[in-house]
Amino acid sequence: xxxxxxxxxxxxxxxxxxxxxxxxxxxxxxxxxxxxxxxxxxxxxxxxxxxxxxxxxxxxxxxxxxxxxxxxxxxxxxxxxxxxxxxxxxxxxxxxxxxxxxxxxxxxxxxxxxxxxxxxxxxxxxxxxxxxxxxxxxxxxxxxxxxxxxxxxxxxxxxxxxxxxxxxxxxxxxxxxxxxxxxxxxxxxxxxxxxxxxxxxxxxxxxxxxxxxxxxxxxxxxxxxxxxxxxxxxxxxxxxxxxxxxxxxxxxxxxxxxxxxxxxxxxxxxxxxxxxxxxxxxxxxxxxxxxxxxxxxxxxxxxxxxxxxxxxxxxxxxxxxxxxxxxxxxxxxxxxxxxxxxxxxxxxxxxxxxxxxxxxxxxxxxxxxxxxxxxxxxxxxxxxxxxxxxxxxxxxxxxxxxxxxxxxxxxxxxxxxxxxxxxxxxxxxxxxxxxxxxxxxxxxxxxxxxxxxxxxxxxxxxxxxxxxxxxxxxxxxxxxxxxxxxxxxxxxxxxxxxx
Numbered sequence: 001x002x003x004x005x006x007x008x009x010x011x012x013x014x015x016x017x018x019x020x021x022x023x024x025x026x027x028x029x030x031x032x033x034x035x036x037x038x039x040x041x042x043x044x045x046x047x048x049x050x051x052x053x054x055x056x057x058x059x060x061x062x063x064x065x066x067x068x069x070x071x072x073x074x075x076x077x078x079x080x081x082x083x084x085x086x087x088x089x090x091x092x093x094x095x096x097x098x099x100x101x102x103x104x105x106x107x108x109x110x111x112x113x114x115x116x117x118x119x120x121x122x123x124x125x126x127x128x129x130x131x132x133x134x135x136x137x138x139x140x141x142x143x144x145x146x147x148x149x150x151x152x153x154x155x156x157x158x159x160x161x162x163x164x165x166x167x168x169x170x171x172x173x174x175x176x177x178x179x180x181x182x183x184x185x186x187x188x189x190x191x192x193x194x195x196x197x198x199x200x201x202x203x204x205x206x207x208x209x210x211x212x213x214x215x216x217x218x219x220x221x222x223x224x225x226x227x228x229x230x231x232x233x234x235x236x237x238x239x240x241x242x243x244x245x246x247x248x249x250x251x252x253x254x255x256x257x258x259x260x261x262x263x264x265x266x267x268x269x270x271x272x273x274x275x276x277x278x279x280x281x282x283x284x285x286x287x288x289x290x291x292x293x294x295x296x297x298x299x300x301x302x303x304x305x306x307x308x309x310x311x312x313x314x315x316x317x318x319x320x321x322x323x324x325x326x327x328x329x330x331x332x333x334x335x336x337x338x339x340x341x342x343x344x345x346x347x348x349x350x351x352x353x354x355x356x357x358x359x360x361x362x363x364x365x366x367x368x369x370x371x372x373x374x375x376x377x378x379x380x381x382x383x384x385x386x387x388x389x390x391x392x393x394x395x396x397x398x399x400x401x402x403x404x405x406x407x408x409x410x411x412x413x414x415x416x417x418x419x420x421x422x423x424x425x426x427x428x429x430x431x432x433x434x435x436x437x438x439x440x441x442x443x444x445x446x447x448x449x450x451x452x453x454x455x456x457x458x459x460x461x462x463x464x465x466x467x468x469x470x471x472x473x474x475x476x477x478x479x480x481x482x483x484x485x486x487x488x489x490x491x492x493x494x495x496x497x498x499x
Contacts (some may be wrong), residue, residue, distance in 0.1 A: 052301045112285045150461070168295065319338070346451065349485060359384060361381055
């Protein structure tokens with residue numbers, strides 16, 4: 001009698017075999033990465049769950065950076081090469097559509113409700129425009145919260161000078177608290193029960209969206225509901241954030257906003273104002289986006305700082321201290337704008353530590369032709385591959401080496417357009433961490449400021465090192481197309497004496 005693992009394997013093989021047969025009929029005439037034949041297709045699909053990165057690198061090397069097909073449990077991705085980036089960047093969504101692909105990939109309608117995508121003002125208006133204009137007032141608030149939160153998250157026992165902590169989970173929780181100082185304000189940002197569930201949402205929703213894509217569309221709401229009832233944190237987070245959102249509604253300070261929720265209330269339709277769970281779900285969704293990726297960057301940054309020679313870490317500290325001193329001792333947006341070394345470190349992390357195997361994906365709404373003349377049928381999913389693109393020696397010298405000051409070295413110091421091009425948040429066809437074109441990540445400016453505020457406070461107050469005997473290059477964890485830092489790796493924080 002077959003055990004559960006055998007049954008699961010057979011079902012996956014049947015699923016993949018069906019995908020192989022179906023996709024042979026409608027796929028563009030492009031080579032496919034992985035083993036040949038139906039069973040090879042099934043094996044490649046299975047491998048993609050935990051090694052999409054490896055498959056993408058294999059396909060890139062085999063086909064010389066030309067388009068190829070990447071099979072996965074949620075369907076086929078057409079991985080495009082450098083010759084196709086400009087076409088995607090210029091896309092106006094009539095052929096290569098980003099919003100529809102995002103809905104299909106992350107399933108916000110299933111997980112949070114149709115109102116998020118029917119009227120996406122929290123992304124299209126708030127994050128792209130109003131929030132960016134309000135960042136100057138939010139930086140001091142986030143800095144104050146970082147100063148209060150960091151000792152809570154790095155508890156050093158009396159009589160000792162250091163603490164060893166699991167880095168990734170700690171940074172995600174710390175980022176969640178600092179983010180929520182901007183999102184809902186104090187004291188809500190210090191509600192540990194809410195923060196716990198909000199972090200769980202960030203940890204659950206992205207992998208669950210990938211798993212849900214393994215199921216037929218009709219079953220996804222049922223599977224998601226069962227997950228929420230048994231393990232899910234989304235409904236609990238929505239319930240717990242509700243009173244804080246209601247407090248912002250009662251405060252009604254849209255004309256002089258002090259939180260991101262105040263900005264939301266400028267545009268929230270009356271039905272959402274009256275239906276608190278709908279508005280709260282939107283805030284939880286926005287919170288999720290503001291937490292997870294920022295936690296990943298912060299974690300990688302601290303690992304890299306722990307690996308750097310002390311004199312290089314001191315260079316970063318000195319620049320941070322000088323920038324703050326130039327603003328009268330206040331860590332504000334202008335001061336953060338002078339953290340050039342830290343900015344370069346973060347951009348190099350984005351280049352070197354890929355967050356996903358494929359990204360900037362689009363779905364073709366009608367027949368499309370790519371650079372090599374291949375005709376893509378409607379419904380084709382196309383994407384770019386950050387890791388091999390960011391390791392291109394034609395673009396980056398010595399790309400296999402992590403150089404924290406790579407982009408600082410390219411600055412002239414004159415504040416020219418060439419200098420701006422080296423910034424962490426600047427979009428380009430050679431640096432696609434935040435996407436390309438008009439669909440570049442709208443929250444990247446907020447995320448960058450928040451990460452820099454937290455890292456600056458940590459750098460000025462702690463030294464970083466690896467526990468004795470621990471790996472200095474902890475292996476990250478990959479699932480489907482996404483990669484996160486090693487969840488078990490620890491770092492030692494030693495309190496510095498500041499004079």
